[in-house]
Amino acid sequence: MQVSDVRIFLAVVSAGSLSAAGRQLDIGPMQVSRRLAVLEDELGVRLLHRTTRSISLTAEGEAFLPYANTMSEAEESARGALSPTSAAASGVLKLTAPSVLGQTIVLPVLASLLDQHPGLRIDLDLSDRVIDIVGQGLDLALRVATLEDSELVARRIVGNPRVICASPRYLQRQGVPSRMADLDDHQCIVLHAVPRWPVVAQGELQRRRVNARVTTSNVDAARTAAMQGLGLAMLTYWDVHQQLGEGSLVRVSLEDATMEDLSVWALMPTRRYVPTRVKVFLDALEQELARLYSAPSIQR
Structure with a gap:
């Protein structure tokens, strides 16, 4: 199984069509279709329902998606660790955040990150609803809540009473x-x-x-x-x-x-193979929130 084929599968799921995935990857839709067919042949299952108008995951595709994300992230982490420029983040950072927190805190942090990491791209969903980050193929979700039991990895960022x-x-x-x-x-x-x-x-x-x-x-x-x-x-x-x-x-x-004393939490699908793009974002977010939280005019 080629990791490049797995990345094509993830791109199709994210983009919603073969042509959009092809544009994202700078390859033709016919090549996207062929590589998906090869991946499905190797797995022995159909991953996607394809029509002329839409793409949707099969049950097997849904089951394969978290493994595909893990494989892609593991390859990226390995490349980053072995690269002489491993501090540089690249790829698409896919995250979701509450609307107000996203607009006032996350977007300024992302603007700074994009300046520091030219190879980084952002896919940001600002929403107050709870999103299935594994099913949607997201890198992380920022949430403001008292967390219930979850299989996701939770990292406390800052207090939010x-x-x-x-x-x-x-x-x-x-x-x-x-x-x-x-x-x-x-x-x-x-x-x-x-x-x-x-x-x-x-x-x-x-x-x-x-x-x-x-x-x-x-x-x-x-x-x-x-x-x-x-x-x-x-x-x-x-x-x-x-x-x-x-x-x-x-x-x-x-x-x-x-x-009630709440917190801002970062939820991630797994503790292993955390991509560099996620690490640099969380580090920058924590630094910015710590700076703002200690400001004399607004501290508790």
Whole structure:
């Protein structure tokens, strides 16, 4: 089995068509088709359903996909380790990240990486939904959550606690709450995904109902509503760190409760054969987040 054929298979899955994969690899679609046929003959199974309009994985293709990714990554890691320029990252970095974190943190980091590594390309999915990174052939996913048990490899990047915040105008008009009971006297901006606010009181996590003046499914909308003085919002630190730094939002602390302490996690399909492109991205991301987190104007 040729690793080059495996890479063609992965390119077709990623690009969605033989012609698009051919353009990506700078070869003709007929050559793509022939190499796929050779790979299928060697494996003794059909990996892809092909029609004139679409390409889709067979059940056998789905089962082969994680092995194909591992083979491709192992070859790249070996080449990188043996190359005199092993510090250079190349290939396509495929990742997914939450929308706000991706726009405010990830994209600037990627811009710097592209300058440092001319052979690197980026395939970025900004989405708040949970994506099957193995099935989609991604290198990693950034997630902000309390992680459930998973077969994926998880690496904690930085803390990301929930914070209660509001605009200075709102707090001047309505007052600053200092205890949990004070929340009953305030209008709040609530995310559909977090209908009750998680707070830690007396060592226990509680889900507290608040007066929802604005309810939305979108973090950007909740942050904007808070900046416009529509109420208190509970968002994660990295969703509002810029606004806390510039003063358009103010953090509110409660004497008798703290907010749920989340983290930013990097999830990867495997601990073995981690490509250089993933390593340099995670190192750059950790450095940038550490720098921002220690900024005097916005640190906790």
